[in-house]
Amino acid sequence: MRRKIHRAPMAVASALLLGVFATSCSTEDPTDSTSGTDESSETSESPDASEESPADEQEWFDQAVYDEQYEQRSATFEGDSATPWLQYIDGEMTDTAEYKSNKAGKACFANASISNPWRQTGWITMNQQLEALQEKGVISEMETRDAGDDDNTQIADIDYFISEGNCDAFIISPNSTAAMTDAVERACETGKPVVVFDRGVETDCATTFIHPIGGFAWGIDTAEFLIDNLEEGDKVVALRILPGVDVLEQRWAAAEKLFEENGIEAVDFFTGADPTEIKTFITDELNKGEVQGVWMDAGDGAVAAIEAFEDFGADLPVMTGEDEMSFLRKWEETGLTGLAPVYSNFQWRTPLLALEKIWAGEEVPKEWVLPQVPITEDERGDYLEANDGMPDGHYAKFGGEDLPGYPEVWQERQIP
Template sequence: MRRGLRSAIGIASAGALIALAGCTTDPSVEPAEGDGGAQEEAPAEEWFDQEVYDKQFKQREVEPEGPDDKPYLQMINPEMKDTSEFKSEGGKKMCFANASISNPWRQTGWITMNEQLKELKKNGVITEMETRDAQDNDDTQIADIDYFIAEGNCDGFIISPNSTAAITPAVERACKTDKPVIVFDRGVETDCAVTFIHPIGGFAWGIDTAQFLIDNLKEGDKVVALRILPGVDVLEQRWAAADKLFSEAGIEVVDYFAEGDPAEIKKVVSDELAKGDVQGIWMDAGDGAVSAIEAFEDAGKDYPVMTGEDELSFLRKWKETDMTALAPVYTNFQWRTPLLAAEKIFQGEEVPSEWVLPQSPITAEDLDEYLERNEGMPDGHYAKFGGEDLPGFPEVWQERVIP
């Protein structure tokens, strides 16, 4: 576990834009000595990119283009790309190199993706998808992508990278096959893919969440930041934006990698509460959010101001406790979009070179609506999964049928 303390360095508005060090994605992540082999992350400022920060800050307010009832086909400020070179007849086989299905967010998306695949098979464009699961391992995913390339039986590639820098060369090799490559969820350091599909991004998440905490806390208050993985662009950017804004606002922050493990999260928060009061909890992903809340209950402390995620376990605990909270969203319905993009590409239709999907937090005003819409879904389900119009709804998600 890596721990770092950010002390207050002055007050400024959350919207103030201060240029920090340029963005880098160093692939080396070394274990921290004497700390159980946990990983040391790059300093937040090394992942800060002022231009991207500014862009995502503005995109949060943009009305997306596309059908209101199909958010997975909406797009923000798209620059369309000609795909006529890939137009061809007949059923197509997609090869999907997935980072993992090791957490509830990815499991929810994986279920939705497979339900979308069933529908596309009926249309005869995408008739098959071979998938390899890297189980959160860079080397495994690199081997998976190279296997698909060597197999030579893929009409196109879908890649959800495990990490940013390490997977880039393998993505570039896939691009050299002259078959369409679609990257989604996490990014890589190349633009060779036909389209890169993602919600607005990590900086937008960091801005929304940090601003919420700042608005509900005061200078000198303490926030515990719970993080899951180092070296993943969208996660590092969430923290880089939040760290910047907390520092500007005079909020004291201590951050930990707890890997989404509920027991570790509870231990971290309990240890911090034993040292003194904690007024806020910030998370770069909502896994284990309920454990953080339970640590306050066990210690007999007032509930914190908190940001979690749109996982139902957190939303239900939020409703039960009536705490001051926000559920940021890294829109799970993005798992549908790569297959729909592939269908468009093989039909020669334009797609955005960077397909930016909407990303709107669930607020206290929205909470009851999303709880009602997801009534009967398990705690590990994500409220904005966007699969309500697929034939398997709701049973497939209720039963957590993992393909």
């Protein structure tokens, strides 16, 4: 099968100019906040995928990691399943005795962004977890700097925290994989605990790296679902949010492998999660012939994809979205054959809970692998009921039901 990569054509020039502008305007001391973000970060948008090089310029498929994540999908997790944000797969542990402290510590959080609904949901949950730990006297404050999806800004943010010199621990959610590696290593060199979560970097210096099973597991779950519900020779449109992020690239690398092995024709597009672009790409493919499936590496924009089929008058596809409420509701409304993979949003609680353990001198997993279980059609109704009243941009497996402010803070989308 020949691999096809397409991009949103109208955004190319503007995205390139934006990239130059963002780089030239990066400063060594960007605006900071305490337990929040600056105003510019709340209005920032993800950079259009077209400003990046094609994903095939870097080889993202790793057979060993693919095999590991394939097995981890059925692994036994340590801990209570009622608190999946604390569960982990048994493995190497980090001795944190040197960090034990009897006083509340200051956390410094370098965040990639809150520019999409998944990150916004997690950010709300993280702040409510922060409130709970402040009440317990574990954390004194969390100073947060939001990079607005820009590598240079996040590097400057991390270096600012280091030079500031009053962080008791660093939390880093990397904007991209390779670009953040040196900055993370500089944070490690301070001798303070470093917690990396969500996206990875190319160093293992962090005290703990927290993430759900991973991108390959997502790709395997979703591709196997489509393969099981399609016929050899059927066509799948793959909608990809942006290139260059390890977990996203691995999702597609796994899915592409399985599609090719099973005779599924797949054509992929970088959309930037733009609903207009999503509809355009799907409509263009429908004009060429039947499309039997839709695969997504992130669920933002899933409703637009379904609406493209409805507007065209075509049969609805077999589809994988995500556990965003808009997709779950549209899935139920239309009755299409679907699956909601997850990249467990509850992981946004875990970095702060990790600091609680670290400052208590307790061991933490060196690589803290969290459960990652898709929502099936049989489970969809339960998650819709449990999240009744939540906005469309909310994620069903957010895991904040026991935190202060539930459910109003999430229902009202109170983004700090």
